[in-house]
Amino acid sequence: METFFTILGIATIFLIARYFVFISIPFVYFYKLFPKKYAPNKIQSKNASTEQIHSEIKHSIISSIAFALVGAFVSFSPFKNYTLIYSDIEKYSFWWIPVSLLIAFVIHDTYFYWMHRTFHHPKLFKITHLIHHKSTNPSPWASYSFNITEAFAEAFVLVILACILPMHRVTLFVFAFSSFLINVYGHLGYEIAPKWFRNSFLFKIMNTAVYHNMHHSKFKGNYSLYFRFWDRIMKTEIPNYEQVYDEIQEKRFPQKTQNQYSSKAAIILLLLIPSICISQIEGKWIDKATGAVVQIYKEEGKYIGRVIKAGNPNEDKKLEGKKLIILKNFEQKSINKWCCGDIFLPRMKIYAKGNITLLNASMAKVTGRYLAFSQSFIWHKIE
Secondary structure: OHHHHHHHHHHHHHHHHHHHHHHHHHHHHHHHHOOOOOHHHEOOOOOOOHHHHHHHHHHHHHHHHHHHHHHHHHHHOHHHHHOOEEOOOOOOOOOHHHHHHHHHHHHHHHHHHHHHHHHOOHHHHHHHOHHHHOOOOOOHHHHHOOOHHHHHHHHOHHHHHHHHOOEEHHHHHHHHHHHHHHHHHHOOOEOOOOHHHHHOHHHHOEOOHHHHHHHHHHOOOOOOOOEOHHHHHOOOOOOOHHHHHHHHHHHHOOOOOHHHOOHHHHHHHHHHHHHHHHHOOOEEEEEOOOOEEEEEEEEOOEEEEEEEEOOOHHHHHHHOOOOOEEEEEEEEEEOOEEEEEEEEEOOOOEEEEEEEEEEEOOEEEEEEEEOOEEEEEEEEEOO
């Protein structure tokens, strides 16, 4: 028992030190040293008050103690004999280490979603989750700012994982540490995901700082921790999440204006003037492979496409009076490219992120991508 309490003390010191070190670094960098540089990355314009930060730190220290207690119980008490945690690297194949880590994240995300959503029940919210939501505009210090009941509930996932999933001790440590860093990112208050992330399949799968920040500001929706799966399945994802994310993207990566081009770029632009005529996307387009006809027009600064002829008599009857919107919210990003919109994929009957590229004055390539699935069409202009 004496050894257990010694280990508990060491674990508590380690977790509190981890909290201060790995939160001080991003806090000082973004909030103190370079707030102007990263102003476009800021999700909410205001900053957390000093009083709020002090409260977040106080409750995070208490939560760190709770996490240390559960971690020591799982790994160093007699309970460890009933777990599937192992230390012999040869007990399972080496490939099982990354696989078990991924499975652990999926299990944790499922556990967190339902625990989190339960704590939002009106009868439980005040006694379990209110402290965390006092940070309506969270700073990274809010990462572990929990009521003691919620702290133990959060940490209980370690008990579940230890009992149902064989994990090497190193894997368990990596999981706990990675989970902490992801939590810090979720409460950072700044969006730092790289530009390419928005148009990759990962965006449809994984959460961002914007995702969790909106949960804090709106109190409902976006309950998950790592992935978007459960929110999308249960229809609890905040509807305008992608729009808010895109607005921040536009601030982070603004399109160059005319006076920002160098003289060399201006010369290149002049050479392209004859091609400007091909940048007209409005009008009627036909997919010769199916016979479908789409009318593209501009509405409130963005491009929309409606199917006016499906190319199939039965489908045309269904379209009467409806005019299915096949393109939504497309924006012109260059002289011959439109992107960041939604395109309806007939084979999957879903909307996916799409791009339109004009190949010449009368031909366009339209591509939609959903997760690892993509579908492309070649359209020809008829009007």
